[in-house]
Amino acid sequence: MLFALMSLFIAMAEAAEIKMFCKCFCGSNSTVFEIPTFDPKPCANCTKQFCLDNVEDGICDGIADATCPSNDFKTACFARDSYKDEIIVDSFLCITVGLVLFAVIRPHFEKWQKNRITRAQYETVSNTE
Template identity: 40%
Template sequence: MKQRLQLLFLWLALIAPALCACRTIPSNHSDFTNPPSLAATSFCKCTCFSNSTIIPLTNIPGESTAKKATCNDCNRQFCLSYNLPICKDAKDADVFTTCFQRDSTKDQLIVFTFIFVTCGLLIWATVRPYAETYLE
């Protein structure tokens, strides 16, 4: 009986932070299908000669429609179309590109899981002495 109650307190301590951090479901269904907060931010790193700069992939310059740029658009022409000062007098062979993402959902999930488990263990460490005296 004592072990079952300890396991119950442990599970409650681990689940309590997750229950407190739950987000409410939006009233508008379209907001829930593709929330911008869950979208990963993509960046294009343009390296000309030995200098580099990072450009957020939002819109493609020179496009009449507002088309969101993807990692496929991160190429030499993309960097040269920005007319960057570091790429002045650069040819295609002098430009190197790299695309990367920041703040992806996977990264956020790992961080939040770590925080929830740590908080749960801290709560369990606080509650455990009282639970043991209550059980005795």
Template identity: 40%
Template structure:
């Protein structure tokens, strides 16, 4: 059986494609956002980590956790929160659910790092590639003997 040999440029393209696939795989596997509930009552602010959905921790787990960020949840975790403001019944209490380390944030960071290191690698390889191109041009357009 004859063994085919890949050219140098084909090997470089395959390595770059493999690197890009591994980078995209890392962004999808590493993302597991954490949800927080921010309780605001007057000048007081209280941030509580919401429990994760254990059944589906990656796909939609954080959006279900935001459903538990309510006024009663804030008053249960910190009962002394709205004592000094108004009636103390929690009418002035506002809640906000937010995520840290979301998929979008991680994707943007990994994309930035990939583009930066790709450009640095290209700048480092440019003199080498330029020399290869010139040698190739000299071989293909050699002068005919007279």
């Protein structure tokens, strides 16, 4: 059962749909754009031109106009919201909750088991004399 569950988690992690983002910085201004992931190397698209092509009026002031010189412009590519990350966090939480429940139930279970064994040692006495 555990092997099947782990195989399911591994298969889901392999098929994770990763969302890639490009963060465009110009001085203290910044904005984040989602990068299409159909390209094998989506971070190669995170350039100043990509930011300029995707900027809308007022989203990131200073990127689309002359107030941001090219030496003050930076980009950063990162991934977020992948199913793999969610599976890891959810697995950790399930395992932690399971261990806490086991720690709470175990003393009561051992007491019940000890009483059951003690009762099983007694034999019924027949009332026929």
